[in-house]
Amino acid sequence: MNVEGSLLSHLVELRTRLIRMLGGLMIGFIPCAFYARELYTILAQPLLEKLPQGGQMIATDVATPFFVPMKVAMMLAFVITLPHTLYQIWAFIAPGLYTHEKRLALPLVIASSLLFFLGMLFAYFAALPLVFEFITYFAPEGVAVMTDINKYLSFVLSMFMAFGITFEVPVVVMVLVKTGVITIEKLREIRPYVIVGSFVIAAIITPPDVISQFMLAVPLCLLYEVGIIIANITLKKHIKNNENKTSNQPEDEETDKKT
Numbered sequence: 001m002n003v004e005g006s007l008l009s010h011l012v013e014l015r016t017r018l019i020r021m022l023g024g025l026m027i028g029f030i031p032c033a034f035y036a037r038e039l040y041t042i043l044a045q046p047l048l049e050k051l052p053q054g055g056q057m058i059a060t061d062v063a064t065p066f067f068v069p070m071k072v073a074m075m076l077a078f079v080i081t082l083p084h085t086l087y088q089i090w091a092f093i094a095p096g097l098y099t100h101e102k103r104l105a106l107p108l109v110i111a112s113s114l115l116f117f118l119g120m121l122f123a124y125f126a127a128l129p130l131v132f133e134f135i136t137y138f139a140p141e142g143v144a145v146m147t148d149i150n151k152y153l154s155f156v157l158s159m160f161m162a163f164g165i166t167f168e169v170p171v172v173v174m175v176l177v178k179t180g181v182i183t184i185e186k187l188r189e190i191r192p193y194v195i196v197g198s199f200v201i202a203a204i205i206t207p208p209d210v211i212s213q214f215m216l217a218v219p220l221c222l223l224y225e226v227g228i229i230i231a232n233i234t235l236k237k238h239i240k241n242n243e244n245k246t247s248n249q250p251e252d253e254e255t256d257k258k259t
Helices: 003-034 036-048 064-080 082-096 099-137 149-166 169-178 184-189 191-205 210-258
Strands: none
Touching: 003 036, 003 064, 003 082, 036 064, 036 099, 036 149, 064 082, 064 149, 082 099, 099 149, 099 169, 099 210, 149 210, 169 184, 169 210, 184 191, 184 210, 191 210
């Protein structure tokens, strides 16, 4: 097959995978759309629970009460259908990978997805309630806390992204060690800089309150340590396997000679 034919077949395959991904997303979105109102209420629960009795959220634009719950439904549909989406991506790139790359890539994709979900859950159940309690506590007397539903959604999504990406740190550390970009010793050596950098990053991407900064920076530091531990265990296992292969090779050669 010539280069043009090979490129065309790849484009056709890419189109097929994209159509399947979009189709899966739409199939997941349809049932979520029926419960869009209830889904937004669940998403808003961390703030609603901290508002004073009778407190509520508001919608400042005409179409906001419709579009914002639909955005939540689409977000949930994306999360639900993410395994299907990742499978389509995997099916597209897998034929071009070596065997050892396939063995490394698939566990990394699964681990990354699970860690991102854990980060979102941590933000929803642990970080957001504390942040909203801190913010509403300092509201001056006579000031009604009435957040716009669209701005609340943007805030929550930014928090989900921040914590989701933060929980990817063990995977990043492991990949850097596995590919030889950095050593375990160097990771331990730069630990103080990582701790300082974690608090700087948390101060930049979180709201201007101490609670959310600590809620992001502390897990970031802990996950960095987890990444070092996992990478160290994986590296030792890899070295041990190579040593076993090396020690068994002369025996195999001797057996071949006798044969």
